[in-house]
Amino acid sequence: MDEKEKLIEKLDELRSEKDMDKIADLFNSVVIMYGVTVEETCALAYYLIDKALKADHNAFTLQEKFGIDINKLGLDGKLTIAKAMISVYAEKAKANEQT
Numbered sequence: 001m002d003e004k005e006k007l008i009e010k011l012d013e014l015r016s017e018k019d020m021d022k023i024a025d026l027f028n029s030v031v032i033m034y035g036v037t038v039e040e041t042c043a044l045a046y047y048l049i050d051k052a053l054k055a056d057h058n059a060f061t062l063q064e065k066f067g068i069d070i071n072k073l074g075l076d077g078k079l080t081i082a083k084a085m086i087s088v089y090a091e092k093a094k095a096n097e098q099t
Contacts, residue, residue: 010026011026014026046075046078046079049078049079049082050078053070053073053078053081053082054070054071058070059071062081068081
């Protein structure tokens with residue numbers, strides 16, 4: 001099995017498990033493997049945030065629940081949403097650890 005097939009197999013496994021720690025470890029492995037700098041990592045993180053916010057299901061939810069048109073937001077607006085979502089996710093994770 002070549003490297004590409006191994007990666008696809010790993011991605012399939014991650015998709016079915018949706019284990020955030022394993023997904024983070026995979027991203028970190030890619031960063032290390034390719035020698036990605038912190039600056040480049042930040043750019044990639046923003047790219048992923050931007051794509052996730054623009055995904056149809058997420059854009060619809062933001063528009064319907066909060067009246068936010070993601071296409072009208074710039075960098076600061078998108079990062080503000082990301083910061084809020086990270087805070088909510090961290091609180092949920094903390095609550096899950098305590099139970």
